[in-house]
Amino acid sequence: MSSQYTRRETRDDGQSAHNVLEISNASVAFAMERGDARVLDDVSINVRRGEVLGVVGESGSGKSMLADSMLDAIDSPGTLTGDVTFHPPEGGDPIAVNQLSKEELRQFRWERVSMVVQGALDSFNPTLSIGEHFVETLRAHDYDVAEGMERARQLISDVHLEPDRILDAYPYELSGGMTQRALIALSLLLDPDVLVMDEPTAALDLLMQQSILKLLSELKDEYDLTIVIVTHDLSHVARISDRLAVMYAFEILELGPVGDIVANPSHPYTRELLNSIPDIDADLDEMASIEGTSPDPLNVPRGCSYHTRCPLADEQCRETNPDLFEVSGDHSAACFYTDEARETIPLKKEVTK
Ligand SMILES: Nc1ncnc2c1ncn2[C@@H]1O[C@H](COP(=O)(O)OP(=O)(O)OP(=O)(O)O)[C@@H](O)[C@H]1O
Numbered sequence: 001m002s003s004q005y006t007r008r009e010t011r012d013d014g015q016s017a018h019n020v021l022e023i024s025n026a027s028v029a030f031a032m033e034r035g036d037a038r039v040l041d042d043v044s045i046n047v048r049r050g051e052v053l054g055v056v057g058e059s060g061s062g063k064s065m066l067a068d069s070m071l072d073a074i075d076s077p078g079t080l081t082g083d084v085t086f087h088p089p090e091g092g093d094p095i096a097v098n099q100l101s102k103e104e105l106r107q108f109r110w111e112r113v114s115m116v117v118q119g120a121l122d123s124f125n126p127t128l129s130i131g132e133h134f135v136e137t138l139r140a141h142d143y144d145v146a147e148g149m150e151r152a153r154q155l156i157s158d159v160h161l162e163p164d165r166i167l168d169a170y171p172y173e174l175s176g177g178m179t180q181r182a183l184i185a186l187s188l189l190l191d192p193d194v195l196v197m198d199e200p201t202a203a204l205d206l207l208m209q210q211s212i213l214k215l216l217s218e219l220k221d222e223y224d225l226t227i228v229i230v231t232h233d234l235s236h237v238a239r240i241s242d243r244l245a246v247m248y249a250f251e252i253l254e255l256g257p258v259g260d261i262v263a264n265p266s267h268p269y270t271r272e273l274l275n276s277i278p279d280i281d282a283d284l285d286e287m288a289s290i291e292g293t294s295p296d297p298l299n300v301p302r303g304c305s306y307h308t309r310c311p312l313a314d315e316q317c318r319e320t321n322p323d324l325f326e327v328s329g330d331h332s333a334a335c336f337y338t339d340e341a342r343e344t345i346p347l348k349k350e351v352t353k
C-alpha cells in the first residue's frame, strides 16, 4: 500500500531509524472573526518507535491539536503547516503524512497511525452492531472479511471482552469502559504501528481509568505498538509513559523521560503542575489548579508564553520565547531559568513514578 505515497528524503542524522513519527515545526491556525488563532505553535517532536509518549497540559493547551496533527486530521477550517513524517518500522521510504491524498490518508489512519479521538464514547454508529463496525471497516479497506473477523475476535478478547457478546451488541448496550475497549480493539483492526489515544480515560471512573491504562501497556507489548497518550491527567499517565511532553499555550515547554521530569521538573510550569497534584495516587478531580488562566489563542503573550504567570519572569522572558534546550541528556525545557526555578518553586513533596 505504500507505493503510491509521496516520498520524502530520509534525513541522514542517524536518528530517523529510531523515530516512527517526526513532527517538525507544526502549526495549526484557525481563522476566527476576531483574527487568526494559532492553536499549535511551531511544535517539533519525534515519536520514538516502541515508546509510550504522554502529552500532558491544562485544558486548551493544544494537546489535541498536536495529536490530530500526527494523522493530518485537523478539522476544517483549521490548517496544518510544517512537516509530519512517518518512518515505516519495517524500513522503506518515509511518508510525508501531510502531503497524502485523501484516499492515502484514509489508509494511513488505519494501517499506520490509528487514533481513538477525544470524547470517542459516542463515535460508534448507534444503528449498527459492534460487529458491523468491524465488518464495515474491513470492507472499506478491501480486507478479507473472514480473516479480518478472526483478528477482530482476538483483539476483542485481548481487550478483555467477550467476542460473541460484543460483536452482536449495539453501542447503547455497552458501558463506557466496554465502549472504550471496543473502540481500542477496532482501532487496532488493520494492524497500525502507532496508536494515538486522546483522553482515553476521561469520563470513566477511577478503576476503569486504571484498567484501560493497564490494557494499553499489554497491547503495546503484544502488538509491538508505539503509543501516544494525550491527557490532562499527569498522575495517571506518568505510570505507563516512557517520556512526557508538557504543553502550555500551544507549545511544548518540557520534554523528557518521565522519571527525569517527575524527579527534576525544570520548567516553572511543570513544577507548578506537579505541585498542583495533591498526591500522585489521588484522583485528578482533587487536583488544584494553578493560579491564573491559560492564554487565549488570539492573545498569547509575546516572549515566553508562561511569563504572565511565572514568578521568575524578567525582561528577557517578556521579549524572547526560549527554545527547548537540554537540561540533561534526553531531558529538555524551554526556560532561561531552570536552575533558579528549582529554588524559587520548591516541590511540595517528592513524587516518584
Ligand atoms: N475548530 C476550532 N476553531 C477554533 N479554535 C479551536 C478549534 N478547535 C480547538 N480550538 C482551540 O484550540 C486550542 C487548543 O485546543 P485543544 O483541543 O488542542 O486543547 P487541549 O489541550 O486538547 O484541551 P482539552 O484538555 O480540553 O482537550 C483551544 O484554545 C481551543 O479553543
Ligand code: NI
Pocket (backbone or CB within 6 Å): 063, 064, 065, 118, 198
Ligand atoms: Ni483535547
